[in-house]
Amino acid sequence: MKASHRTLVRNLAATLLVVLLAAPTTALAETRIGVVKLNRLFEEAPQALALQRSLTEEFAPRERELRSKQEELVALQERLQQSDGFMSEDERRRVEQQFRDGQRDFxxxxxxFMEDLNLRRNERLGELQRLFIAEIQGYASSQGYDLVLVEGFIHASDALDITQQVLQVLQRRHQGG
Structure with missing residues (x-):
């Protein structure tokens, strides 16, 4: 979650808390509040686990290619270290140049690879976050919650935590679709 988004959520939560505290006690007693631990959804929701699997599968060929290049570099380095006295000066310079070129290429x-992976991960996490927010809103609306906070709070009683219920909705959606 971006820092500006977190700040906005915190400010909104603080404002709503002030409004609720200023409301008459009867209105406050009837207010239904829930809390969702978004980080738990990112760790446990089947959609998040599927996202991780798909990223791993998508980038596995490039990761294997990187590992192969790294192994080639290690082999070249070992060849250079073991070649003292067994390699002509010209051959040694050629292998050293090949090693330096390989390091640069690697x-x-x-x-x-890292830029592409991070870009793709951020795109997919944004999609996942939008899905989670929509599901939280849908669950809160269907269950009659007046206010649902996502992170950005100092303390919340376990009685207010609806993360497990939202997680169950996400699991049912994942199984059904």
Whole structure:
């Protein structure tokens, strides 16, 4: 979650809390409040687990390619270390150049891989966050909640925690679709 979004959520929660505290006690007693631990949804929801699996599958070929390049570099480095006295000066320079070129190529490829992986992960996490928010809103509406807080709170009684119920809705949706 972006810092600006968290700040907005915290400010909104603080404002709503002030409004609720200023409301007459009868209105406050009738107010139904729930709390959702979004990080738990990201860890346990089947949609989050499926996202992780799909990212792993999507990027596995490139990760294998990186590992292969790294193994080639290690082999070249070992060849250089073991070649003292067994390799001509020209051959040694050629292998050293090949090693340096391989290191540069590996670093570039690794950086591109990490950038692509992070970009894709962030895109998918954004989609997942939107899904979670929609499900939380739907659950809260169907169960008659007046206010549902997501993170950004200092303390909440376990009695207010509806994370498990939202998680069950997400599990049913995942099984059904």
């Amino acid at each position: 670093q570039r490829t690794q950086n591109e």
